[in-house]
Amino acid sequence: xxxxxxxxxxxxxxxxxxxxxxxxxxxxxxxxxxxxxxxxxxxxxxxxxxxxxxxxxxxxxxxxxxxxxxxxxxxxxxxxxxxxxxxxxxxxxxxxxxxxxxxxxxxxxxxxxxxxxxxxxxxxxxxxxxxxxxxxxxxxxxxxxxxxxxxxxxxxxxxxxxxxxxxxxxxxxxxxxxxxxxxxxxxxxxxxxxxxxxxxxxxxxxxxxxxxxxxxxxxxxxxxxxxxxxxxxxxxxxxxxxxxxxxxxxxxxxxxxxxxxxxxxxxxxxxxxxxxxxxxxxxxxxxxxxx
Amino acid sequence: xxxxxxxxxxxxxxxxxxxxxxxxxxxxxxxxxxxxxxxxxxxxxxxxxxxxxxxxxxxxxxxxxxxxxxxxxxxxxxxxxxxxxxxxxxxxxxxxxxxxxxxxxxxxxxxxxxxxxxxxxxxxxxxxxxxxxxxxxxxxxxxxxxxxxxxxxxxxxxxxxxxxxxxxxxxxxxxxxxxxxxxxxxxxxxxxxxxxxxxxxxxxxxxxxxxxxxxxxxxxxxxxxxxxxxxxxxxxxxxxxxxxxxxxxxxxxxxxxxxxxxxxxxxxxxxxxxxxxxxxxxxxxxxxxxxxxxxxxxxxxxxxxxxxxxxxxxxxxxxxxxxxxxxxxxxxxxxxxxxxxxxxxxxxxxxxxxxxxxxxxxxxxxxxxxxxxxxxxxxxxxxxxxxxxxxxxxxxxxxxxxxxxxxxxxxxxxxxxxxxxxxxxxxxxxxxxxxxxxxxxxxxxxxxxxxxxxxxxxxxxxxxxxxxxxxxxxxxxxxxxxxxxxxxxxxxxxxxxxxxxxxxxxxxxxxxxxxxxxxxxxxxxxxxxxxxxxxxxxxxxxxxxxxxx
Numbered sequence: 001x002x003x004x005x006x007x008x009x010x011x012x013x014x015x016x017x018x019x020x021x022x023x024x025x026x027x028x029x030x031x032x033x034x035x036x037x038x039x040x041x042x043x044x045x046x047x048x049x050x051x052x053x054x055x056x057x058x059x060x061x062x063x064x065x066x067x068x069x070x071x072x073x074x075x076x077x078x079x080x081x082x083x084x085x086x087x088x089x090x091x092x093x094x095x096x097x098x099x100x101x102x103x104x105x106x107x108x109x110x111x112x113x114x115x116x117x118x119x120x121x122x123x124x125x126x127x128x129x130x131x132x133x134x135x136x137x138x139x140x141x142x143x144x145x146x147x148x149x150x151x152x153x154x155x156x157x158x159x160x161x162x163x164x165x166x167x168x169x170x171x172x173x174x175x176x177x178x179x180x181x182x183x184x185x186x187x188x189x190x191x192x193x194x195x196x197x198x199x200x201x202x203x204x205x206x207x208x209x210x211x212x213x214x215x216x217x218x219x220x221x222x223x224x225x226x227x228x229x230x231x232x233x234x235x236x237x238x239x240x241x242x243x244x245x246x247x248x249x250x251x252x253x254x255x256x257x258x259x260x261x262x263x264x265x266x267x268x269x270x271x272x273x274x275x276x277x278x279x280x281x282x283x284x285x286x287x288x289x290x291x
Numbered sequence: 292x293x294x295x296x297x298x299x300x301x302x303x304x305x306x307x308x309x310x311x312x313x314x315x316x317x318x319x320x321x322x323x324x325x326x327x328x329x330x331x332x333x334x335x336x337x338x339x340x341x342x343x344x345x346x347x348x349x350x351x352x353x354x355x356x357x358x359x360x361x362x363x364x365x366x367x368x369x370x371x372x373x374x375x376x377x378x379x380x381x382x383x384x385x386x387x388x389x390x391x392x393x394x395x396x397x398x399x400x401x402x403x404x405x406x407x408x409x410x411x412x413x414x415x416x417x418x419x420x421x422x423x424x425x426x427x428x429x430x431x432x433x434x435x436x437x438x439x440x441x442x443x444x445x446x447x448x449x450x451x452x453x454x455x456x457x458x459x460x461x462x463x464x465x466x467x468x469x470x471x472x473x474x475x476x477x478x479x480x481x482x483x484x485x486x487x488x489x490x491x492x493x494x495x496x497x498x499x500x501x502x503x504x505x506x507x508x509x510x511x512x513x514x515x516x517x518x519x520x521x522x523x524x525x526x527x528x529x530x531x532x533x534x535x536x537x538x539x540x541x542x543x544x545x546x547x548x549x550x551x552x553x554x555x556x557x558x559x560x561x562x563x564x565x566x567x568x569x570x571x572x573x574x575x576x577x578x579x580x581x582x583x584x585x586x587x588x589x590x591x592x593x594x595x596x597x598x599x600x601x602x603x604x605x606x607x608x609x610x611x612x613x614x615x616x617x618x619x620x621x622x623x624x625x626x627x628x629x630x631x632x633x634x635x636x637x638x639x640x641x642x643x644x645x646x647x648x649x650x651x652x653x654x655x656x657x658x659x660x661x662x663x664x665x666x667x668x669x670x671x672x673x674x675x676x677x678x679x680x681x682x683x684x685x686x687x688x689x690x691x692x693x694x695x696x697x698x699x700x701x702x703x704x705x706x707x708x709x710x711x712x713x714x715x716x717x718x719x720x721x722x723x724x725x726x727x728x729x730x731x732x733x734x735x736x737x738x739x740x741x742x743x744x745x746x747x748x749x750x751x752x753x754x755x756x757x758x759x760x761x762x763x764x765x766x767x768x769x770x771x772x773x774x775x776x777x778x779x780x781x782x783x784x785x786x787x788x789x790x791x792x793x794x795x796x797x798x799x800x801x802x803x804x805x806x807x808x809x810x811x812x813x814x815x816x817x818x819x820x821x822x823x824x825x826x827x828x829x830x831x832x833x834x835x836x837x838x839x840x
Contacts, residue, residue, distance in 0.1 A: 049718045050840070070840065074720045075643050085711025089662035098654045102719040106645035112638040120637075146715070151640035179637075 001062060001153050002027050003048065003184050008057035010043050018043035019208045022057070030180045032195030032216075033188040034281055035205035041188045042082055044205070045158050048186065049079045061154065075104070078152030080143045082159045082188075088132030092123055092142050095131055096149060103150040110149070117145040120175060122168065136163040144172060148179065155185045161194055173197050196277040204284055211284055216277055223280040228262055228270040231255045240266070245282045296405040303401070303409025307383055308416040317417075320379055321424045327371065328428025331364050333436055338363050338523060340531050342540035349554045351531055351538070357433055357442035358562030361449035362523050364429040366546055368422055368454035369518030373491065374790075376461035377468070377483045378782045379421075380414045384469035387593075389709075397594035404588050407470075411462050411584035418458025426450040445562055452565065453519045456576035460517075463583025470591035473664070477698045480785045488793065490517050494543070513568050517576065520546065522569040530560040644720065651721065651728035658706065659699050659732050667698055671740075678743030685748055686808040690796045692744035693763075693806040697792075699736050700767060701785045703729055704775025704832065717840045726772070726836050730829060733768025745807055755814040759807035762818030765825035766805050773828040776835040 003026040010018040019040035035041050046052040048059060050070040059066050066073045086095055093114055100110035118124040121141035126134070131142065140163045147157060157176070161169040169191075176185055177198050189195060195202060195216075202219050204211040212219060227247075232240060233255050240246060244260040251257075259273070260266060261283050275283075311317055330336055338359075340351040353359035387393045396406070426447045434441045468474040468483060493515050513521055524543035531538060534556065674692050677683045707713045716725050741763050749756035767788075774784040795803030801811040805821040812818055 049714075051714050051717055071720055074718055077718055079714065079718050081714045083711065084714065085709075087658060087706075087710055087712065090658070094657070098658075099715060099719075101650040101654050102716060102721055102725060104642075104644045104720050105640055106642060107650065109638055109640055109642075109645075113640065116637050148637075150643055151637065 001184055002060075003154060003186075004058075004060045004063075005044075005048075006058050006060070008044070008047060008054045008059060010040075010047060010052060011055040017208045019047070019205070022205075022210050024203060024210065024213055026184050026186065026201075028180070028182060028184055029200035030176060030185040030187055030198045032199030032202045033186060033205065034192065034195060034202060036285055037190075038207075039205040040208040041205055042158055043208075045081075045156050045186065045188055048073075048154075049077060049156050050074060051081075073154060076150075076153035078147040078150060078155040078157075080147040080157040080160055082162070084143050086131045086134075086139060086142060089130060091128045091130055092118065092134070092138075092145075093127040095142060096146055099146040100149055105150055113149055113151070114145075117148055120148075121145045122171065137165060137168060140164055141168075144175070148175075153183050155179070155183055157186070158188045159190065160187070161189065161191055169194070192276075192278040192281050202277070204281070206285055220275050220277055220280045223261065223275040223283040225272060226261050226263060226283060227259065227273050227275040227279045228266055229257060229259045229273050230267050230270040232258050232267065245286070247279050247282050296402065296408065299401055299405040300409035300412055303406055304412035304416060307410060307413035310386075311383065311413070311417055312420060317420075321421065324371070324421050324424045325428040327367060328364065328425050329432050331360060331367055331429060331432070333432075336363065336367055336546070338366065338527065338544040338546055340535075340538065340540055340544050342535070342538050344554075347554055349535075349556055351535060351556050351558055353527065353530070354557050354559045355433065355437045356439045356559065356561055357437065358445045358449075359527075359560050360429055360433045360437055361442075361446035362519075362526070362560075364425060364446060365449035365451075365453035366518055366520065366523060368425050368450050369457045370491075370546070371425075372418060372421075372454060372457045372461050373487050373518055374484070375786065376418065376458060377465050377487075378480065378786045380417060380462060380465040381469055381479075381782065382780075383410055383413060384466070385475070393594045403591050403593060404585065406593070407466055407584050407587050407591060411459075411466060411581070414462030414465060415455070415459055415580075418455065418462065422450050422454040422458070425454070439561070442562075452569075452573060456573040456580070457518060459577040459580030460583070461580070463580035463587070466584050466587035467590075470587040470589075472590075472592075477701055477781065477785060478664075480782060481694070481697065481789065484786070484789045484793070490515065494520050513572060514575065516569075516572055519569065520544065522566055522572075525566050526563050527558075527560045530558045534558040648724055648728060651724055652731050655725070655729040656732035656735065659702065659729075659736060663698055667695075670695055674740065675743050678746070681747050685744070685810075686796075686799065689741070689744045689806050689808040690792075692740040693767075693796045693808070694789075694792055696736050696740050696767075697785060697788060700733060700771035700788070701775070701781040703733050703768060704772040704777075705779060705781045705784075706775070708776075708779045709781075713839060717836075722836055722840050723833060726832055730768055730772055730832070733771060734764050737764045737767050741806055748807060748810070748813070752810075752813050756807070758822075759813060759818040762820075762822035762825070763806050765822040766828075767825070769825040769828035769832065773831040773835070776832050 003024075005022050005024040005026075008022040009020045012018055017040075022044060033041050033044070043052065047054050048066075050066055050073060053067055061073045061076075064072045087098070090098065096114045096117070097110060100107075100114065105113070115124075118127050121144050123138055123141045123145070126138060131139065134142070140160070144157070144160055147155060147160075155176075160176070161172050164172060173194055176187060179185070180198070180200075187195065187199065199216060201213060202216050203213045204219075231252060231254055237249065237256055237258070240258060240260065244262045244266060246258060246260045248259045249256050259279075261275075261279055265272075327336075337350075337352045342349050342351070353363075387396060429446050429450065430441060430443055433446060464483070464486075468479045471479075473479075474482060494512060494517075516522060520543055527544065528542055535558070674688070674695055678688050678692060707716055716722050719725070738760070741760055745756065745760050749760060771784050771788070774787065775781060778784070791803055791805070794800045796806040796808035799809045799811075801809055801815075802817060804812050804817070807813065807818070
């Protein structure tokens with residue numbers, strides 16, 4: 001199984017590109033798609049899922065151009081859009097049955113998978129409640145369940161853990177990891193630890209362009225020796241934020257413990273620490289602060 | 292305090308007005324209005340006095356002078372606002388709910404009064420934009436097609452004198468309807484339509500058989516002269532008598548396209564003073580609009596729970612209460628323990644092309660049939676009982692059976708977009724089959740309602756009667772679906788369908804009777820043509836889906 005993108009671009013207006021010249025090869029496993037707001041992640045996902053057509057370039061699934069033959073990918077696709085809707089008057093089980101019919105799954109298999117996925121996503125007990133009564137997290141679970149309903153070879157999930165509590169977030173990460181061994185999973189998220197915990201490869205987008213596509217280790221390695229931690233006086237924090245990319249701050253009795261990315265040691269007592277994927281992300285994207 | 296309210300209202304109005312006018316849909320509305328302005332000048336719509344002379348209907352219309360064009364344009368603007376204004380304006384409060392803005396609004400200290408007044412100002416702003424377009428179109432077209440000098444004061448003045456108060460009134464009604472839970476959806480759209488028809492009919496009914504001259508018009512008729520028909524009659528009646536001294540028809544002009552087979556005569560009207568009472572009438576309509584906006588604050592709930600079924604609020608609350616009493620689950624507790632992925636293996640999917648049309652059809656039928664208010668199901672059951680037993684006049688039961696499923700049809704096509712399901716459908720392997728399944732479900736609903744109403748006709752007329760039913764079954768759901776898909780709103784179909792239903796099945800205008808309420812269409816090409824339009828509409832839906840995919 002392989003998803004290939006060759007020089008893919010999407011133009012929305014004169015000179016306004018959602019994504020531009022993206023070339024990627026995605027094989028089985030989880031591929032994390034990272035980037036700031038407006039980087040083009042959702043546009044790229046819409047192109048891959050055939051919701052939008054690329055202006056330039058080609059997207060191929062196992063060698064078949066999906067713009068010419070969208071059916072090739074729709075047959076094997078599981079998709080969780082970032083902003084999806086449900087029919088509020090249907091119950092969770094009924095909605096999944098509707099999606100199963102749309103995805104072309106026979107009734108017997110559908111019934112079994114609906115039971116299993118409701119259990120896996122933790123909404124088994126509310127399976128017969130109408131979706132309009134669901135909380136945001138429960139609704140998100142329904143979205144994840146529908147994306148896995150057809151046992152997809154290509155699973156595209158856009159911000160799947162948004163609205164979930166920390167425990168549920170970990171469960172979803174585990175779920176994605178468990179299904180990724182024999183399929184291509186494209187995971188777009190702002191939550192870098194989700195990618196760090198699950199992804200085999202990381203693709204970094206910014207301003208519609210692909211900055212990097214590498215395994216997390218080599219992605220992080222590029223930031224080695226650039227991450228420091230130290231305790232700074234509270235009144236210095238603003239200045240530090242102006243000069244460096246501050247990835248985290250922790251209030252302490254004697255000041256603020258600051259973690260930042262810098263090309264040179266920012267203070268005499270600053271200690272060089274092992275970078276995380278989040279540090280590497282900030283290093284690549286530029287001077288943006290993570291709250 | 293009042294200054295603060297007005298200041299807040301003006302800022303609310305500004306934002307709302309900008310949001311509405313910066314849309315392509317609003318440009319389409321303005322384009323339609325500009326086209327109407329053109330049609331007024333080339334004589335498609337007229338003020339017509341009608342009389343019968345020697346058994347022949349004679350239509351008297353005015354020469355297209357600037358005052359006459361101003362008057363007819365003003366009447367047209369008023370009529371447009373009376374019938375269509377609600378449907379144009381109603382999106383404002385609805386948008387707050389569909390976009391989730393209402394939740395933000397509920398957390399602000401703005402008062403309901405200031406907020407709804409702001410919405411009312413915005414409505415009036417939209418009305419003024421529409422009237423400005425109409426007046427400008429009438430001015431330009433009069434300069435090209437009209438008779439005599441183009442007097443902008445007469446044309447623009449008439450448009451605004453008639454139109455603005457009407458717009459103020461409709462804006463107020465819109466806020467009241469959109470603030471009342473059960474009037475927010477299809478029921479409100481239908482109710483408004485009949486209210487508008489009733490308001491206009493009051494004037495017409497008062498003149499039925501009245502030949503007493505303009506002076507005999509009573510005060511209450513003048514008070515409810517919503518679009519200025521009585522005032523127009525008073526101003527132009529003398530000009531008519533100059534060319535037709537023996538005129539014996541009603542003292543108020545009819546408004547329309549005239550008779551096709553009658554004679555046409557013209558009179559020249561070069562303007563005059565508006566009757567003093569008409570200014571009071573206009574002020575009354577404008578103030579009524581403000582009053583209605585304030586009244587709307589009583590039922591207005593700035594943050595309504597997400598309940599899709601209009602008209603079931605009380606029952607829904609009762610449902611929720613009963614559920615909460617008898618269920619031990621709360622929302623948080625309802626989320627059960629999650630199976631660890633490693634603990635459970637998923638059933639493999641061997642065949643991803645096994646989704647039969649039948650299953651999709653059942654799903655789509657469920658979606659169409661579910662979620663309506665309980666009174667709707669009761670009404671539907673009554674129609675079935677009355678229809679099956681044949682205990683009502685055929686045209687009466689057909690008319691009712693042709694309007695009741697409007698609540699079902701108007702969700703077609705639009706539902707997938709409204710609930711943001713479209714991405715799931717277009718990325719599935721059956722985007723077209725879903726469309727056909729939805730249409731088939733709508734066709735079954737149509738066949739059920741009209742079938743129980745038309746069965747005596749079909750028994751009596753055989754094949755030709757069945758053609759009427761087939762034509763309607765092809766026509767209604769296909770048009771509903773196509774309009775819903777292309778317009779992405781349910782109001783477009785509801786409004787268009789209401790007008791068609793009012794003229795055709797209800798009033799028996801045979802060429803528009805798609806449902807067979809009159810026996811005149813049986814054995815004619817009319818049902819076949821409606822069926823053909825239905826097939827074209829189905830093609831339009833498929834084309835839309837092709838664009839989406």
